[in-house]
Amino acid sequence: MEFLYFPGCTLYTKAKNLDEAGRECAKALGFELKELSNWTCCGAAFPLAKDNIMALAPPARILAKAKEEGSTLTTLCSVCFNVIKRTNRLIQEDEEKREKINTFIEMDYQGDVRVLHYLEILKREVGFESIRGAVKRDLQGLKVAPFYGCMLLRPAEEMEFDDKEAPTIFEEFLESIACEPVDFPYKIECCGAFQSVGAPEVATECAYAILISALRNGAEAVTTTCPLCQFNLDSKQKEIRERHNDFPGIPIIYFTQLLGLALGLPVEKLEFHRNDVDPRPLLEKKGLL
Amino acid sequence: MKIEISRGKVHNEFSQKVEEISGQNLFACYQCGNCTAGCPVSFAMDLGPHQVIRYSLLGLEKEVLECNTFWMCASCLQCTSRCPKGLDIARIMEAIRLVILRKKERLDHLEVAELSEEFLERVPQIALISGFRKFTS
Amino acid sequence: MGKVGVVMCPCELEGMTLFDPEVLVEGLKGRKDVLPLIHHQPVCSESGVEAIRAFMEGNGLDRVVMACSKPELFGPTFKKALRQWGLNPSLSGVLGIRPTAERKGSDDLQEALHVIEEGIDEIKRRKPAKGEKTPFVKRAMVIGGGITGITASIDLGNGGYEVLLVDRLPSIGGRMLQLSETFPTLDCAQCTLTPKTVETGQHPHIRLITYAEIESVSGEVGNFLVKIRRKAAYVDWEKCTGCGLCQEKCPSKVPSEFERGIGPGKAIYTLSPQAVPNKPVINPEVCRYFTEGKCRVCEKVCLTDAIDYAQEDTFIEERVGAIIVATGFDLYRKEDIGEYGYGDVPDVIDGLAFERLNSASGPTAGEIRRPSDGHIPKEVVFIQCVASRDPERYMPYCSRACCMYTAKHARLYKHKVHDGHAYIFYMDIRSMGKGYEEFIQQGMEEGILYLRGRVSRLFRDNGHVVVWGADTLTGKKVEIAADMVVLATAMIPSRGAKELAEKLHIGTDEYGFLTEAQCKLYPVESGVEGIYLAGCAQGPKDIADTVAQGNAAASKVQALFAQH
Ligand SMILES: Cc1cc2nc3c(=O)[nH]c(=O)nc-3n(C[C@H](O)[C@H](O)[C@H](O)COP(=O)(O)OP(=O)(O)OC[C@H]3O[C@@H](n4cnc5c(N)ncnc54)[C@H](O)[C@@H]3O)c2cc1C
Ligand code: SF4
Numbered sequence: 001m002e003f004l005y006f007p008g009c010t011l012y013t014k015a016k017n018l019d020e021a022g023r024e025c026a027k028a029l030g031f032e033l034k035e036l037s038n039w040t041c042c043g044a045a046f047p048l049a050k051d052n053i054m055a056l057a058p059p060a061r062i063l064a065k066a067k068e069e070g071s072t073l074t075t076l077c078s079v080c081f082n083v084i085k086r087t088n089r090l091i092q093e094d095e096e097k098r099e100k101i102n103t104f105i106e107m108d109y110q111g112d113v114r115v116l117h118y119l120e121i122l123k124r125e126v127g128f129e130s131i132r133g134a135v136k137r138d139l140q141g142l143k144v145a146p147f148y149g150c151m152l153l154r155p156a157e158e159m160e161f162d163d164k165e166a167p168t169i170f171e172e173f174l175e176s177i178a179c180e181p182v183d184f185p186y187k188i189e190c191c192g193a194f195q196s197v198g199a200p201e202v203a204t205e206c207a208y209a210i211l212i213s214a215l216r217n218g219a220e221a222v223t224t225t226c227p228l229c230q231f232n233l234d235s236k237q238k239e240i241r242e243r244h245n246d247f248p249g250i251p252i253i254y255f256t257q258l259l260g261l262a263l264g265l266p267v268e269k270l271e272f273h274r275n276d277v278d279p280r281p282l283l284e285k286k287g288l289l
Numbered sequence: 290m291k292i293e294i295s296r297g298k299v300h301n302e303f304s305q306k307v308e309e310i311s312g313q314n315l316f317a318c319y320q321c322g323n324c325t326a327g328c329p330v331s332f333a334m335d336l337g338p339h340q341v342i343r344y345s346l347l348g349l350e351k352e353v354l355e356c357n358t359f360w361m362c363a364s365c366l367q368c369t370s371r372c373p374k375g376l377d378i379a380r381i382m383e384a385i386r387l388v389i390l391r392k393k394e395r396l397d398h399l400e401v402a403e404l405s406e407e408f409l410e411r412v413p414q415i416a417l418i419s420g421f422r423k424f425t426s
Numbered sequence: 427m428g429k430v431g432v433v434m435c436p437c438e439l440e441g442m443t444l445f446d447p448e449v450l451v452e453g454l455k456g457r458k459d460v461l462p463l464i465h466h467q468p469v470c471s472e473s474g475v476e477a478i479r480a481f482m483e484g485n486g487l488d489r490v491v492m493a494c495s496k497p498e499l500f501g502p503t504f505k506k507a508l509r510q511w512g513l514n515p516s517l518s519g520v521l522g523i524r525p526t527a528e529r530k531g532s533d534d535l536q537e538a539l540h541v542i543e544e545g546i547d548e549i550k551r552r553k554p555a556k557g558e559k560t561p562f563v564k565r566a567m568v569i570g571g572g573i574t575g576i577t578a579s580i581d582l583g584n585g586g587y588e589v590l591l592v593d594r595l596p597s598i599g600g601r602m603l604q605l606s607e608t609f610p611t612l613d614c615a616q617c618t619l620t621p622k623t624v625e626t627g628q629h630p631h632i633r634l635i636t637y638a639e640i641e642s643v644s645g646e647v648g649n650f651l652v653k654i655r656r657k658a659a660y661v662d663w664e665k666c667t668g669c670g671l672c673q674e675k676c677p678s679k680v681p682s683e684f685e686r687g688i689g690p691g692k693a694i695y696t697l698s699p700q701a702v703p704n705k706p707v708i709n710p711e712v713c714r715y716f717t718e719g720k721c722r723v724c725e726k727v728c729l730t731d732a733i734d735y736a737q738e739d740t741f742i743e744e745r746v747g748a749i750i751v752a753t754g755f756d757l758y759r760k761e762d763i764g765e766y767g768y769g770d771v772p773d774v775i776d777g778l779a780f781e782r783l784n785s786a787s788g789p790t791a792g793e794i795r796r797p798s799d800g801h802i803p804k805e806v807v808f809i810q811c812v813a814s815r816d817p818e819r820y821m822p823y824c825s826r827a828c829c830m831y832t833a834k835h836a837r838l839y840k841h842k843v844h845d846g847h848a849y850i851f852y853m854d855i856r857s858m859g860k861g862y863e864e865f866i867q868q869g870m871e872e873g874i875l876y877l878r879g880r881v882s883r884l885f886r887d888n889g890h891v892v893v894w895g896a897d898t899l900t901g902k903k904v905e906i907a908a909d910m911v912v913l914a915t916a917m918i919p920s921r922g923a924k925e926l927a928e929k930l931h932i933g934t935d936e937y938g939f940l941t942e943a944q945c946k947l948y949p950v951e952s953g954v955e956g957i958y959l960a961g962c963a964q965g966p967k968d969i970a971d972t973v974a975q976g977n978a979a980a981s982k983v984q985a986l987f988a989q990h
C-alpha cells in the first residue's frame with residue numbers, strides 16, 4: 001500500500017509532532033507515505049468568493065502533480081485536506097473553472113486524484129480491525145475526547161467525510177487503539193480558526209467552550225487532527241486561564257501521537273515535548289510511558 | 290432608527306456586488322436566524338449574520354461595512370451547513386470582506402507589523418496564512 | 427373492429443400552446459385504423475364536447491383517444507359524457523401530452539406521437555365487457571379511519587349508502603385518538619372523538635374492516651373490485667368480548683408506538699380503553715410466545731377461548747362503486763434530524779408524544795413529567811417548523827397545524843405547571859382559522875415567551891437540553907438550558923401512501939401526498955373517476971379542515987350514486 005503524502009507547511013515546522021508520528025505509524029502499520037515532490041503551500045483557506053480563481057491555483061497544482069506521481073493523495077492536516085478536497089471537487093464538477101485553472105497552472109488536470117485524510121486511510125485502507133491487532137501498548141482507561149472541528153466535516157456534501165452532526169470515525173479510531181472515547185457536544189464546533197490572528201480573545205473563548213465541555217464530560221485529554229485546532233486548544237491555554245480561573249487545563253494530543261503510543265513506538269519519536277500542555281505527566285500517571 | 294426605502298436604495302449596487310462575489314441570492318433569506326443561532330462566534334459580533342444579510346439586501350452599505358461581523362466570521366461553515374434555504378452565508382461574509390479589501394485604498398484588517406515578535410514565534414503558519422487570506426488584500 | 431377516433435385539444439397550458447393538432451394529425455397519416463378530429467376550440471368547452479359527440483355519432487365510432495394537456499381535469503368529465511351518450515367509457519382513453527418550451531422541436535413531437543400511438547394500440551386491445559352493462563354498485567369504501575374517514579363514512583351511512591371502512595390499525599380514530607385536548611377550544615379530544623367512533627361502530631350502514639390493508643384494486647367507477655388483506659390478530663374477534671383481561675395480564679412491556687415511545691405497551695393490546703372496535707391484537711414481534719416460544723398467558727386467562735396463535739392473514743374481496751382515500755399523516759422522524767441529535771438527546775420529544783404526556787389515558791396519566799427521570803420540567807422549549815419550511819434539507823412546505831398546536835401545548839403546559847416557563851421558537855405564526863389568532867394572543871398574554879427564530883442545534887450538556895436558537899427581534903443568539911424540548915416536526919404522508927396510490931392509479935406529489943384533480947375547483951377528486959381523497963392524506967391540515975374535506979368527499983360520492 002502506497003499513498004502520496006502532502007505534509008503542508010505547518011507539519012514541517014510547528015507541527016512536527018503530528019507529522020513525525022504519522023510517518024512512523026505508517027511504517028509500523030505497513031503502508032508507505034511517499035512525500036509529494038516539490039510541493040508548495042495549499043493556501044490554507046479554500047476561497048469562498050466565486051471569482052477568486054487565483055487562490056485555486058496552488059491546490060490545483062498540488063493535485064496535478066499528485067496525478068503525475070500516483071493516484072491517492074493523503075494529508076494529516078485538516079485544513080490542507082479541506083482546501084485540496086474542495087478544489088478537487090470543483091475541478092471535477094465545474095468545467096469552465098477547470099479550464100481556467102488548467103490554463104493558469106499550465107497543466108492538464110481533470111480532478112481524478114483520490115483525496116483521503118489519514119484517518120480515512122486508517123479506516124478504509126488499513127482497517128481499524130488490523131490496527132486493533134497491531135496494538136502493543138494498552139491505552140485502556142485513557143479517556144480521550146475527539147475534536148473534529150470544522151474542516152473535516154463541512155461542507156458535508158463536498159468533504160464526504162462523515163455525518164456532519166454526529167460523526168463517529170474518530171471515536172472508532174480511538175476504540176481501535178483501546179482508548180475510551182468521550183463524547184462531547186462541542187466536538188463539531190469551531191476552535192476559532194484563524195481568528196487566533198484576527199481576534200485572539202474570540203478564539204480563546206471558542207477554545208474555552210470546547211475544552212470545558214470536554215472536561216465536563218470526563219475527558220482526560222483531547223485529540224485533534226489539525227495544527228490550527230491544536231494551536232487554539234493547546235497553545236492558548238495560558239490565555240484561557242487568564243480569562244477563566246476555573247479552567248484546570250487539559251493535554252491536547254495529536255491523533256498520530258496516540259496511535260504511535262498504542263503501536264508501541266519509542267516515546268522519543270512521538271515528540272511529546274512539542275505539545276504545549278505536556279501530556280507526559282498524564283501518560284505517566286496512566287502507566288503509559 | 291429610520292431608514293428610507295426606495296427602488297434605488299434597496300438591493301443597490303452594494304447588495305448586488307455582495308451577491309455577485311458570493312454567488313448567493315440575498316432575497317432568498319428567510320430571516321430565520323438559524324445562521325446566527327449556530328454561529329460559534331456570534332457572541333462577539335455586533336450584528337448576527339442574518340442581520341448582515343438583511344442590511345445588505347436593504348442596501349445599507351455603511352452600516353454593514355462598519356460592523357465587525359464579517360471580520361469575526363471564522364469560515365467554519367456551521368451556518369452554511371444548516372441554512373434551510375441553502376444559502377452559503379460564509380460566502381456572503383467573504384464577499385463583504387472582499388468589498389472592503391478590494392477597494393483602492395487597500396483597507397487591510399490586519400497589520401502584520403503590529404503582530405508581536407513573541408506571537409509570530411508561537412503561531413503556526415497555517416493560522417497566519419489563512420488569517421492573511423481573510424484579512425488582507 | 428372499426429376505426430379509433432383521435433381527438434386533439436388545442437388548448438393553452440401555462441402560456442404554451444400544445445402541438446398544432448394539424449401537425450399531429452399529419453404524423454398519424456400512415457395509420458389506416460384511426461380517424462382524427464381537428465377541433466380548434468378547447469375540447470372541454472361545451473362546443474368541444476358537442477363536437478366530439480357529433481364526430482363519434484357521425485362516424486359510428488365507439489372508441490376514441492383524447493389527447494390533451496390536463497387529462498386529470500378533463501378525463502372524469504369526458505367519461506361521464508360518454509356514459510350519458512350510451513357508450514362504454516372503458517373503451518376510450520384520455521392521454522396527457524405536455525408541451526415543452528421547445529415544443530416545436532421534433533423530439534417532443536415524436537414523443538407526443540409515441541404517446542398517442544401507444545394509446546391507440548391500448549384502446550384497440552380493450553374488449554367490451556361481456557353481456558349487458560355491469561350494474562353500478564352503490565356502495566362505498568373509505569380507506570383510513572381517522573377523523574376524516576369517520577366523518578365521510580357517517581355522512582354516507584346517513585345518506586343510506588352502505589360503507590366499508592378499512593383501517594390498518596386495530597381500531598378507528600387515527601391520530602386524533604392520540605390527542606389530549608384540541609385547539610382552538612381546548613376541549614378534550616376523546617370527548618369529541620368517542621361519540622363519533624361509537625356512532626361509526628354502531629351505524630347500521632357502516633361495516634368496519636380494521637387491522638386490514640388494501641391488497642389490490644381493479645375495475646372502475648361503479649364497479650371497483652377491491653382485495654383486502656385482513657392481518658392476523660391472533661385473537662378470534664367473534665369470540666372476544668373485549669374484557670381486557672389479556673392485556674392486563676400480559677407480561678411483556680415494550681415501548682409503544684401509540685405512546686410515541688415514551689410509555690409502555692403490551693404485546694396484546696387495543697389502542698385505547700374506548701377503542702372501536704374494542705378487540706385486541708397480538709404484536710408477534712414482541713409477544714413472548716412468538717419470540718421466545720413460551721408464555722401463552724393471554725390464552726390461559728381468556729374466558730372465551732378467543733386467543734388463536736395459529737391465526738393467519740385472510741383475504742376478502744369487495745365490490746364498491748366509489749372509494750374515498752383518507753390515509754392521513756405521519757410525523758417526520760426526529761431520529762432523522764441530525765442537528766437535533768438524531769433522536770438521541772433525552773427529553774427531546776415530538777408533538778404527538780407531548781399529546782400523550784398530557785393525556786389522562788397516557789403514560790403519566792396526564793401529568794407533565796419528562797421521560798428521562800419523571801421530573802416535572804420547569805423550562806420547556808417548543809420548536810416550530812422542525813423539518814417543515816426547509817427546502818434545503820427537509821420538507822419545503824408549511825405543515826399548517828403546528829403553529830396552533832404548539833401554542834396549545836405551551837398553554838396546556840402552563841395550565842398544569844404554574845411555575846414553569848414555556849418558550850416557543852417560531853418563524854411566523856399562521857393562525858388563519860376562526861378563533862385561531864385570538865387563541866395565540868391569549869397564549870402570549872398568559873406568559874408564553876415567543877422567540878422569533880429557528881433553533882440551529884440541540885444537545886445534552888450538564889444534565890440539560892441545551893438549545894441554540896436565535897431571537898431575530900433582538901438580533902441575538904439565544905441559549906437556553908431546557909428541561910424538556912418539544913419538536914413540532916413536519917407532517918408527512920402516512921407510510922405506504924405512495925404504494926396505495928399506485929394500486930388505485932391515482933397521483934401523488936413528490937412527497938407522497940395524494941394529488942387532487944385540481945387544487946382550486948376539484949379539491950377532493952382524484953384523477954380517477956369514482957376515487958376521492960380527503961384529510962391529511964392530501965396535505966397537512968387541522969381537524970376543522972379535515973372534517974370539511976371528509977364531508978365534501980362524501981357528498982361527491984352521494985351525488986355520484988344519485989345519478990345511477
Ligand atoms: C401533535 C399534533 C397535535 C394536533 N392537535 C390538533 C388540534 O388540537 N386541533 C386540530 O384541529 N388539529 C390538530 N392536529 C391535526 C390533526 O391531528 C389532524 O388534522 C387529523 O388527525 C387528521 O385526520 P386524518 O383522518 O386526515 O388522518 P389520521 O388521523 O392520520 O388518520 C388516518 C387513518 O388512516 C389509517 N391508514 C393510514 N394508511 C393506511 C392504509 N394504507 N390502509 C389503511 N388505513 C390506513 C391510519 O391508521 C389512520 O387511522 C394535531 C396534529 C399533531 C401532529
Ligand atoms: S439561516 Fe439562511 S435563511 Fe435563515 S437567516 Fe440565515 S441565511 Fe437567512
Ligand code: SF4
Nearest residue numbers: 328362363365366368
Ligand atoms: S462561517 Fe462565519 S458566520 Fe457562519 S457560523 Fe461560522 S463563523 Fe459564524
